[in-house]
Amino acid sequence: MNNFREVNDDIIKEWLEFREETAFCEASPQDKKYCICFDEISEKILKNVPNQNKKFVQKQLDELDKNFMDYLCYWNEKYYRNGFVDGCQLVMGCLN
Numbered sequence: 720m721n722n723f724r725e726v727n728d729d730i731i732k733e734w735l736e737f738r739e740e741t742a743f744c745e746a747s748p749q750d751k752k753y754c755i756c757f758d759e760i761s762e763k764i765l766k767n768v769p770n771q772n773k774k775f776v777q778k779q780l781d782e783l784d785k786n787f788m789d790y791l792c793y794w795n796e797k798y799y800r801n802g803f804v805d806g807c808q809l810v811m812g813c814l815n
Contacts, residue, residue, distance in 0.1 A: 724804050731803060735796050757784050 746754070761780045768776045 724801055731800050732796065735799055757787070 757780075761777075761784070764780065765773055765776060
């Protein structure tokens with residue numbers, strides 16, 4: 720049997736991806752207020768970088784963005800996954 724608390728490619732991951740594409744895309748004005756606008760931040764940084772360094776800095780900013788998104792996705796999945804497993808265990812405990 721799978722350990723559903725571990726982040727793997729399984730049915731819970733498929734469900735989280737589906738939810739990300741549907742419900743999680745609808746941010747309220749309150750949610751949007753706390754959004755990190757990485758493109759705007761990168762643009763401001765690049766405006767203050769000498770031309771000979773722009774390519775390198777752009778590459779580093781792209782890598783930072785990718786790593787940050789990977790980090791957020793992993794912890795978001797882990798949070799929801801553990802909540803789902805906790806809920807299942809509560810229900811199974813009530814049935815026993």
